[in-house]
Amino acid sequence: MTGKLYVIGTGPGNPDQMTPEAARAVEASTEFFGYFPYIDRLALRPDQVKVASDNREELNRAQAALQRAAQGVNVCVVSGGDPGVFAMAAAVCEAIDAGPAEWRDLDLVVVPGVTAMLAVAARIGAPLGHDFCAISLSDNLKPWGVIEKRLRMVAEAGLVIALYNPISKARPWQLGTAFEVLRTVLPAETPVIFGRAAGRPDERMLVMPLGEADAARADMATCVIIGSPQTRVIARDGKDDLVYTPRFLAPGAT
Amino acid sequence: MTGKLYVIGTGPGNPDQMTPEAARAVEASTEFFGYFPYIDRLALRPDQVKVASDNREELNRAQAALQRAAQGVNVCVVSGGDPGVFAMAAAVCEAIDAGPAEWRDLDLVVVPGVTAMLAVAARIGAPLGHDFCAISLSDNLKPWGVIEKRLRMVAEAGLVIALYNPISKARPWQLGTAFEVLRTVLPAETPVIFGRAAGRPDERMLVMPLGEADAARADMATCVIIGSPQTRVIARDGKDDLVYTPRFLAPGAT
Numbered sequence: 404m405t406g407k408l409y410v411i412g413t414g415p416g417n418p419d420q421m422t423p424e425a426a427r428a429v430e431a432s433t434e435f436f437g438y439f440p441y442i443d444r445l446a447l448r449p450d451q452v453k454v455a456s457d458n459r460e461e462l463n464r465a466q467a468a469l470q471r472a473a474q475g476v477n478v479c480v481v482s483g484g485d486p487g488v489f490a491m492a493a494a495v496c497e498a499i500d501a502g503p504a505e506w507r508d509l510d511l512v513v514v515p516g517v518t519a520m521l522a523v524a525a526r527i528g529a530p531l532g533h534d535f536c537a538i539s540l541s542d543n544l545k546p547w548g549v550i551e552k553r554l555r556m557v558a559e560a561g562l563v564i565a566l567y568n569p570i571s572k573a574r575p576w577q578l579g580t581a582f583e584v585l586r587t588v589l590p591a592e593t594p595v596i597f598g599r600a601a602g603r604p605d606e607r608m609l610v611m612p613l614g615e616a617d618a619a620r621a622d623m624a625t626c627v628i629i630g631s632p633q634t635r636v637i638a639r640d641g642k643d644d645l646v647y648t649p650r651f652l653a654p655g656a657t
Numbered sequence: 658m659t660g661k662l663y664v665i666g667t668g669p670g671n672p673d674q675m676t677p678e679a680a681r682a683v684e685a686s687t688e689f690f691g692y693f694p695y696i697d698r699l700a701l702r703p704d705q706v707k708v709a710s711d712n713r714e715e716l717n718r719a720q721a722a723l724q725r726a727a728q729g730v731n732v733c734v735v736s737g738g739d740p741g742v743f744a745m746a747a748a749v750c751e752a753i754d755a756g757p758a759e760w761r762d763l764d765l766v767v768v769p770g771v772t773a774m775l776a777v778a779a780r781i782g783a784p785l786g787h788d789f790c791a792i793s794l795s796d797n798l799k800p801w802g803v804i805e806k807r808l809r810m811v812a813e814a815g816l817v818i819a820l821y822n823p824i825s826k827a828r829p830w831q832l833g834t835a836f837e838v839l840r841t842v843l844p845a846e847t848p849v850i851f852g853r854a855a856g857r858p859d860e861r862m863l864v865m866p867l868g869e870a871d872a873a874r875a876d877m878a879t880c881v882i883i884g885s886p887q888t889r890v891i892a893r894d895g896k897d898d899l900v901y902t903p904r905f906l907a908p909g910a911t
Contacts (some may be wrong), residue, residue, distance in 0.1 A: 493786025532747025
């Protein structure tokens with residue numbers, strides 16, 4: 404008799420943005436694996452145990468969670484945002500793929516959530532209103548050269564770009580370099596959104612043109628969205644500007 | 658005294674996947690603008706009025722909603738999934754951008770939701786576990802040539818590709834042509850996911866290699882996810898296969 408393994412996303416951090424499906428998975432679980440700040444978003448019962456760990460040990464965490472589920476425990480692996488976007492769902496699948504055969508028999512339930520770029524986009528208008536991509540700037544798991552190549556290609560393709568993991572103490576220069584690469588492809592006036600902690604009390608939204616985009620405005624809690632040449636800004640008196648990307652593309656535009 | 662204009666996403670259709678924030682926006686609104694099937698997901702009170710319209714008249718619908726909000730009505734514009742992803746938030750911003758000055762003074766609240774690709778990805782494993790993009794196959798609003806170019810470039814860049822609006826009565830050939838384009842770039846064994854109505858009673862998930870991908874398996878309720886060369890399939894006895902894209906990229910891979 405094995406337990407259930409839930410892999411959930413809390414959403415951006417505002418409890419109002421966590422789905423009832425995720426809340427039910429939390430209720431049904433007795434052991435919680437995840438990064439402290441994400442687990443601490445949950446109001447757990449005394450009988451529910453937190454097994455927190457460093458955010459960089461995702462594969463070990465996934466293996467530990469799978470072991471407990473295989474022992475019959477109902478386990479919940481907690482990510483912020485959506486668990487399938489640069490988060491724990493892939494780590495759990497990696498662990499199953501490389502792990503003992505019985506892990507494939509586990510009842511795995513991945514519960515989707517509102518990922519950061521969607522919460523940031525909603526606060527500022529509709530910058531993701533047309534074709535877009537999500538790219539992690541972390542070069543812990545892929546070579547930086549691949550990241551630069553991808554940034555260049557998606558910018559040339561005319562996609563709006565959401566950057567996850569833009570900056571950290573261990574990765575201080577990557578975002579600035581990414582802006583330099585994108586300036587060689589995109590107009591200097593392309594809007595860049597620094598969306599920090601969307602929906603949380605410490606939320607901070609900032610819009611500046613790519614030509615002046617300053618990496619120092621981002622931290623680990625920031626999702627950076629770079630517009631396409633089609634992205635527009637609507638100025639509003641006494642209100643934040645709206646940033647949106649039209650659904651249509653004029654013939655001739657590329 | 659103007660009303661509030663909420664632009665919400667219901668999520669994929671399963672009420673458990675709609676956020677409390679969206680539910681609250683529904684409670685606070687008295688007039689609802691949107692495509693019938695999306696509005697019908699909401700349990701409205703007798704005093705709440707549905708103003709449904711054809712799904713292709715998005716700009717008109719946005720203008721009508723803005724007019725009512727400017728008249729002091731609390732209005733809710735309803736999209737499926739997330740309102741900022743190929744949905745009404747961009748149409749509302751387009752209408753504000755081109756509309757009368759007073760529309761810029763309206764209290765606009767965009768409420769994010771779980772978009773289709775996240776719900777499909779969760780049901781199948783973690784196919785969006787690494788860099789990915791979302792592209793609409795609808796050539797109503799952009800030239801088909803741009804779509805083909807984008808498909809080629811994002812596939813060459815190694816991104817997983819989520820296709821929205823893959824097929825309709827009016828657009829029967831585009832998805833098949835998209836598969837042909839992608840076959841010139843990606844290995845024939847690249848997993849393709851046909852994710853229909855994720856989380857709803859009529860949900861149907863289908864995985865087949867790109868070499869055999871058949872556009873006829875998709876309908877208007879389907880989100881198609883095409884893996885990258887890194888995407889892997891885990892076979893499980895008596896359970897659906899898991900499809901995931903590892904978080905890491907081996908040096909040398911591109």
